[in-house]
Amino acid sequence: MTTDGTGRGEVSPYARSVEARLAAAMAELEATEKGVARAEAELRRATRTVRSADRSVEVTVGPQGELTELRFLEQKYRTMSPDDLSGAVLEAFGRARAEMARQVMETFEPFTRPSDAVPELTGVDIDWARIFGPEVLQDPEERARQAAGRRLRDEIDEDEER
Numbered sequence: 463m464t465t466d467g468t469g470r471g472e473v474s475p476y477a478r479s480v481e482a483r484l485a486a487a488m489a490e491l492e493a494t495e496k497g498v499a500r501a502e503a504e505l506r507r508a509t510r511t512v513r514s515a516d517r518s519v520e521v522t523v524g525p526q527g528e529l530t531e532l533r534f535l536e537q538k539y540r541t542m543s544p545d546d547l548s549g550a551v552l553e554a555f556g557r558a559r560a561e562m563a564r565q566v567m568e569t570f571e572p573f574t575r576p577s578d579a580v581p582e583l584t585g586v587d588i589d590w591a592r593i594f595g596p597e598v599l600q601d602p603e604e605r606a607r608q609a610a611g612r613r614l615r616d617e618i619d620e621d622e623e624r
Contacts, residue, residue, distance in 0.1 A: 486580050512561065
């Protein structure tokens with residue numbers, strides 16, 4: 463046992479401080495491990511379902527952004543061109559994946575913050591752009607505006623080719 467230097471076997475204030483901080487850090491680590499396990503269990507069951515803007519297609523993705531269901535709605539697909547139908551599928555799928563990525567980010571966000579109890583625990587630094595691509599960090603409304611602008615340019619380009 464660490465003593466205060468008097469030979470009486472008492473624990474020094476410094477040793478008590480270190481032991482208290484170590485105990486707090488261990489408690490924080492244990493709480494974090496339990497929180498991560500809960501978050502992982504929650505996300506294993508998570509899905510996101512999104513309809514295309516033209517409401518012709520509905521897609522569902524799982525927690526890793528994988529396509530788990532694809533539905534064609536209201537027989538609209540029968541009158542759509544192949545390009546329009548594939549565009550609707552890709553648009554809905556992209557939005558569903560982005561929404562799922564944001565849900566994953568929100569679920570794990572508490573673990574990225576520094577600890578209040580133990581300042582040395584700065585939180586986990588996660589490179590979301592590397593995991594999901596840089597688009598996931600963009601505002602969803604800004605992405606929609608950019609996509610609309612690209613579609614408009616594509617339609618203008620197609621008209622010029624005719």
